[in-house]
Amino acid sequence: MSDFTRFITMAIAIIFAENLFFSRALGTEVVIRIMARPRDFLKFSLILTIVTVLSSVTGWMIDFAITALGFTVYASYYVGKSLAYVIALILMYLLADAILHRAAPAFHRSISKVLPIAVFNTAALGAPLLLTRLRPTLLTGLPGSNLLGAVIFGVAVGVGFMFALLLMTEGIRQIEAMDLPDAFDGLPARFVYIGLLALAFAGVAGRQTLL
Amino acid sequence: MSKKMLPSSKKQKKSMPAFRRRLRRTFDNQLDRAIVQSAKNTMRGLARTANIKPEEENFYDERMHDTSAKNVFRNGLLLNNPVLFNAFGVTVLIGACDTLAKALVISCMTLALMLVTELLASLVYKDFDTPMRMTAYVLTAAVLLALIAPPIFNRYPSLVSSLGIYLPLICITGLITVRCETFASVNTAGLAAMDAIGCSSGFAAVAILFGVLREFISSNSFAGIVIGQGRTFPAASMAFFAFLMLGLLSALAQRIRRLWFRRRQSEINDAVGGDKL
Numbered sequence: 001m002s003d004f005t006r007f008i009t010m011a012i013a014i015i016f017a018e019n020l021f022f023s024r025a026l027g028t029e030v031v032i033r034i035m036a037r038p039r040d041f042l043k044f045s046l047i048l049t050i051v052t053v054l055s056s057v058t059g060w061m062i063d064f065a066i067t068a069l070g071f072t073v074y075a076s077y078y079v080g081k082s083l084a085y086v087i088a089l090i091l092m093y094l095l096a097d098a099i100l101h102r103a104a105p106a107f108h109r110s111i112s113k114v115l116p117i118a119v120f121n122t123a124a125l126g127a128p129l130l131l132t133r134l135r136p137t138l139l140t141g142l143p144g145s146n147l148l149g150a151v152i153f154g155v156a157v158g159v160g161f162m163f164a165l166l167l168m169t170e171g172i173r174q175i176e177a178m179d180l181p182d183a184f185d186g187l188p189a190r191f192v193y194i195g196l197l198a199l200a201f202a203g204v205a206g207r208q209t210l211l
Numbered sequence: 212m213s214k215k216m217l218p219s220s221k222k223q224k225k226s227m228p229a230f231r232r233r234l235r236r237t238f239d240n241q242l243d244r245a246i247v248q249s250a251k252n253t254m255r256g257l258a259r260t261a262n263i264k265p266e267e268e269n270f271y272d273e274r275m276h277d278t279s280a281k282n283v284f285r286n287g288l289l290l291n292n293p294v295l296f297n298a299f300g301v302t303v304l305i306g307a308c309d310t311l312a313k314a315l316v317i318s319c320m321t322l323a324l325m326l327v328t329e330l331l332a333s334l335v336y337k338d339f340d341t342p343m344r345m346t347a348y349v350l351t352a353a354v355l356l357a358l359i360a361p362p363i364f365n366r367y368p369s370l371v372s373s374l375g376i377y378l379p380l381i382c383i384t385g386l387i388t389v390r391c392e393t394f395a396s397v398n399t400a401g402l403a404a405m406d407a408i409g410c411s412s413g414f415a416a417v418a419i420l421f422g423v424l425r426e427f428i429s430s431n432s433f434a435g436i437v438i439g440q441g442r443t444f445p446a447a448s449m450a451f452f453a454f455l456m457l458g459l460l461s462a463l464a465q466r467i468r469r470l471w472f473r474r475r476q477s478e479i480n481d482a483v484g485g486d487k488l
Contacts, residue, residue: 195454
């Protein structure tokens, strides 16, 4: 199988078969918050995709640097690497905030509420962590081994979230028009709806995890 | 007059064929439902337009803003549980808390991280700009985690590695960032500490319940010890089961909280009525 075919298969697995939102619950908090604000849906999805791409690429670079420089003693602890990923995310956020504030103040004002939610969430940190975890085991020679793989991984994670958000916003709009019991009104109905969708996705992926 | 009316209506019902009675009942039920729904929608729309909250929510808000230490703790633990009513920390709860041991590790970590971060947010970070504040919360939690986790890793390597990617995710959950931003940065250090203890206890209660139930259902065991020979459902450790379980638990909590609020409201109404009389 050529690298191209492998990348496409991996992207399809991440977006549809084993969507990280439904199979690993990454980014659940932000999805539940954004569902209440359908106007920000597209804006948030695009920013999140950019963030997952950047965090995957920087994660790959950090991983590469740690291996190349031989700092494997402390970095073998998972949290050691995660601290580096968090610092990278923070730097990205501060840089983006400062640049947009100077260069495009109007645009900065329009995204100022969405930007911290899109950067500081479990999906943005989960993407590089998962990429690092997959590298030595399942996907040897694939996404973590070259930069293109990391980019495709990040794009697939972002698009997967866009797909999940689309399903959620549409479904929740239908559910909220229904006459629900008092107890299920609001958050519980959302959890149950996500659970049923996750069950359907689990049926597609099967018991054996692809990622 | 009512005595006269009753027999005639009974006669009318008896004379009506069964299928028409059924049809009428169905129509009445549907009409009732439609009227109730449209009234609900109108009230919601009016409330949203005028920015008015329903009576129950006003009462709820008053309780939530009572900043005595006892109330802050109780809100975090029960009335405003971060997981059941606000969906904070759900990723870690669903991904990692499928056994009791994992749930305990996650709960202890959350308590430690929340306590220190909220204290620092209340004492130091409250004067920072918004972007710097947000980064300070996340960075503090990440540094703390990097300091606390390696000794635990050395002692229980298999347990911590089984937590996978979810252990580092604690430092970026809304449980820490949102509570720091909305509560700790506008309150005193004592209240911030109480909030951290209350919220992390609320999270821990749900996490431990999840750990125990999911472990028992998926492998018939409690804290790693097999206690039954019944049928097992390994899918209980998967995400969809946790989502469904969380939905049901959240519905139960919402029902109990609303009943409690209504009872409190009626008690207050009775007391006010009694004074007036």
